[in-house]
Amino acid sequence: MSTVESNVRPDYDDELKAIADYALDAVIDSDEAFDTARHCLMDTLGCGLLALRFPECTKHLGPLVEGTQVPCGSRVPGTSYRLDPIKAAFDIGAMVRWLDYNDTWLAAEWGHPSDNLGGILAVADHLSQCRVARGEAPLVMHEVLDAMIRAHEIQGVLALENSFNCVGLDHVILVKVASTAVIARLRGASREQTLSALSHAFVDGQSLRTYRHAPNAGSRKSWAAGDATSRAARLVDIAMRGEMGIPGVLSAPQWGFCDVSFSHSNRDLSLKPEDTRRLRLPQSFGSYVMENILFKLSFPAEFHAQTACEAAVTLHPEVKGRLDEIERIELTTHESAIRIISKEGALANPADRDHCLQYMVAVPLMLGELQAEHYEDDFHQAHPEIDELRARMVVVEDEGYTRDYLDPDKRSIANAVRVVFSDGSATDKVEVAYPIGHRRRREEGMAVLEAKCRRHLATRFAPGRCDEIMTLYQDAERLATTPVHRFVDLLVL
Secondary structure (H helix, E strand, O other): OOOOOOOOOOOOOOOHHHHHHHHHHHHOOOHHHHHHHHHHHHHHHHHHHHHHOOOHHHHOOOOOOOOOOOOOEEOOOOOOEEEHHHHHHHHHHHHHHHHOOOOOOEOOOEEEEEEEEHHHHHHHHHHHHHHOOOOOOOEEEHHHHHHHHHHHHHHHHHHHOOOHHHEEOOOOOHHHHHHHHHHHHHHHOHHHHHHHHHHHHOOOOOOOOHHOOOOOOHHHHHHHHHHHHHHHHHHHHHHOOOOOOOOOOOOOOOOOHHHOOOOOOOOOOOOOOOOHHHOOOOOOOHHHHHHHHHHOOOOOHHHHHHHHHHHHHHHHHHHHOOOHHHHEEEEEEEEHHHHHHHOOOOOOOOOHOOOOHHHHHHHHHOOOOOOHHHHHHHHHHOOOOHHHHHEEEEEEEOHHHHHHHOOOOOOOOEEEEEEOOOOOOOOOOOOOOOOOHHHHHHHHHHHHHHHHHHHOOOOOOOHHHHHHHHHHOOOOOHHOOOOHHHHHHHOOO
């Protein structure tokens, strides 16, 4: 046995080079992607503003040291905070993710690419102010939209065939990686600096999925992405100060990310097939993910339940007067929904409830709607019939639903609900394959998205300010040329 190791320093891993080259050099020329990014911006910030109604969210916001003054500090929408970009990235990222109402992406891995807006907007606001202070031209919103497209693409393509949940890691690792790449671009990092920052994103210890699953589901899932995008901003800063990278961070035998964190199933610790132990990039980076992103428009609910909620709302008129007559509620779903959100037993907190398929069906069956407030402790305690309905639910997988979920040409998120009464009668089986925020229902969904955004703006701003913001959102050309700091001016108190 050899007693020495070769110390020939490797080149950067190919996956890191592909991400860096795309982030720094690719030209994004898709009108559809930029138009979708504009709607994504509107939707994401609206979700963050709505979250400010909840003290469990706002307790995380603000400076780490009270009274801190930051020249050209990044602003946090909906507040009067002016923070360093790293803390602001955390705050914005936590806000937009808090209610599980921002966009999503479903593949081998799940996730929410608009989480990256925390780092993007915080850094861009700071940079724009700094440029003006130096007498230079400000950064404009086109660059923010461009960064959003790139971040969506990096996170989404890495998610297509790489299941991080199957090795016990949370999908916010992809937020950290994507945010690192695009923040490096915004800050004018060199290729070497970008590669260094990306290598540090992977060499970090990564978030475990424990906080998303029964019986440990809790509110960390609501700020984890803020933590990830904030960490990205910090790693870029470290790299741009000249810190060396770790070029073989993915591929190094024994010590690299793939061997340490990606080679074994977390269920039984069995060794994965060899061709699944490395990160796979099944297609080149472009604008595919933003063009196909999934918006949560009707319900603040984990996305695998969106169509189940829609089916429950459809059935509400038939069952609202017969809740005590229900013998059985049949939920037909796909494998991912079963793995993530199908649970029984006591639900301990709002985060536990908004990741429970049965809860998210019970409420709209009862009320004909599902709002963020319906996950709160007081509401749950006041409505014991929710748990009574949960106890009567039977969940089964439709293998066809699962196949269509994984089919890249379909990406359906199908669910069906049927209610059987004690007298033997039953409702029709209501099946919904594509939620309203799906690309296949994009045209139908845009008016709903704009109404959702206006509703969320109204929770923080006077009608005149809401009108001003919406008018800017709806004017693509004017929005693109608006200085970033002027845009943020409209969104702060």
